[in-house]
Amino acid sequence: MNHKNLELREAALKTIILAAGKTALQSFYSRSSGQFTLKADQDYLTETDTMIEQQIHQAISAQFSGDQIYGEETGQHAGDAESLWIVDPIDGTANFARGIEHFCICIAFVANGQTELGAIYNPVTNELYQARRGHYAMKNSQPIKVAEACSLASTTFELGWSNRVPQQRYLSIMKQMLDQGANVRRGASGALALAWVAEGKTDGYVELHMNAWDALAGLLLVREAGGWTGSYPENQAEIFNGGAILAAAPGIAQTLSDICDIPLSVSDNDGTIAETIAKIKYPHEPLSLIAQNLPGLGVDLYVGGSTGATDLALLEKHQIKTVINCAVNLDIDYVKYPAFNDINRLLRHGSGAIRYYKLGLIDGPGNPRELVYAGYQMLRAAMLQQMPDKPSYRNQQRGNVLVHCRGGRSRSVIVVALFLHLEYPQLYPKLEDAIAKVRTKRKLHPNEWFEAPKPELIALAEHAITMHQCCKVFE
Secondary structure, three states, rough: OHHHHHHHHHHHHHHHHHHHHHHHHHHHHHHOOOOEEEEOEEEEHHHHHHHHHHHHHHHHHHOOOOOOOEOOOOOOOOOOOOOEEEEEEEEEEHHHHOOOOEEEEEEEEEEOOOOEEEEEEEEOOEEEEEEOOOOOEEEEEEEEOOOOOOHHHHOOOEEEEOOOOOOOHHHHHHHHHHOOEEEOOOOOHHHHHHHHOOOOOOOOOEEEEEEEEHHHHHHHHHHHHEEEEEOOOOOOHHHHHOOEEEEEHHHHHHHHEEEHHOOEOOOHHHHOOOHHHHHOOOOOOOOEEEEEOOHHHHHHHEEEEEHHHOHHHHHHOOOOEEEEEOOOOOOOOOOOOOOOHHHHHHHOOOOOOOEEEEEEEEOOOOOOHHHHHHHHHHHHHHHHHHOOOOOOOOOOOOEEEEEOOOOOOHHHHHHHHHHHHHHHOOOOOOOOHHHHHHHHHOOHHHHHHHOOOOOOHHHHHHHHHHHHHHHHHHO
């Protein structure tokens, strides 16, 4: 569809949904108690549903007579339509029927199987959400974006229900969410639930079966607001069958996907989401202060990349006297003191201006199971180690500590997070709490969180925790 034709439908969509909202609001405040029927158990139908869908149908047909309309109450199944409107006249009908002010009108426009436009409108709160593919996600004409959640312990999820799926699956998903510290709610409007993910009111939404009229506008809204979604619908034919719905902030999307067993959508044809994100490079500070005046140690702990680790002036500015290099094939030639220019003296006493420890992790699979635990022990030992009073140990001041790798976003992050969790469990009772702390202090972009640190390194850290617990038994 060309740009002009899409813009015409974009303008019409806003006019149509606002008019429908006005009708819905009048009906909401004038309805009588019990003025609804049941299509099925817990599936409500009011007179307003049919009235508003007819109103929307007439408005679309008057302006775009060749377009097809697929609605919840009326309309036609047009699987091969080039221009298709998907309409839910009232999403959250049970709320509407019972006088609860949490319902909406939901409309999406699909061209050749691709959702191009979406709008969700709650007339009671006068909140209008709009999205256009590749252009914007807005609420009342202001840009919105998803939350920056990275730990399930601080998240709020919404979980929808459908009688098409066995109840036990929902209970299992809810238990896993609660076990990992998430808050779980249900608002009884799937479209508004997706809108809330898009504007960051909640961190994720899951519904094991949802119809297109409830989902398409919201899914587009989430994607344009920077969130991740599941793969529904993969093609135009799938629109008419409904499917499993997932929408989430990037930092917790993979975890939520694992919990509910709904695959994330692949963002391109060349690889997985992780591979796609790996191609994107975000700028990072040379050094990031993670923790100040560590209890019992009295030093500051930093994470950084190779840029910060090779800047002697920057290290001195932050009084960093100890550096732990987590990477393989990353040997830093530190700046030498000008006074020590005798090669024999350098060989005898070492040329580094600071204490330098080397761990040698691979950023991904291939590491021995013990190596991340070794990193924790190395970091702890470096902080506790006392230098002898000998000329060959020039750097006797302990100073602050830097843990680094090439980019300061995966290997160093996992070693420091493991250290914080094991040394200060009262502050970081779970590994993911410590990872969230480092991610935040390092100012990692939310889109990196799937691989910052890499999942393989997180698995090794979890193994390290088990090793540590076993070691404590024999102390």
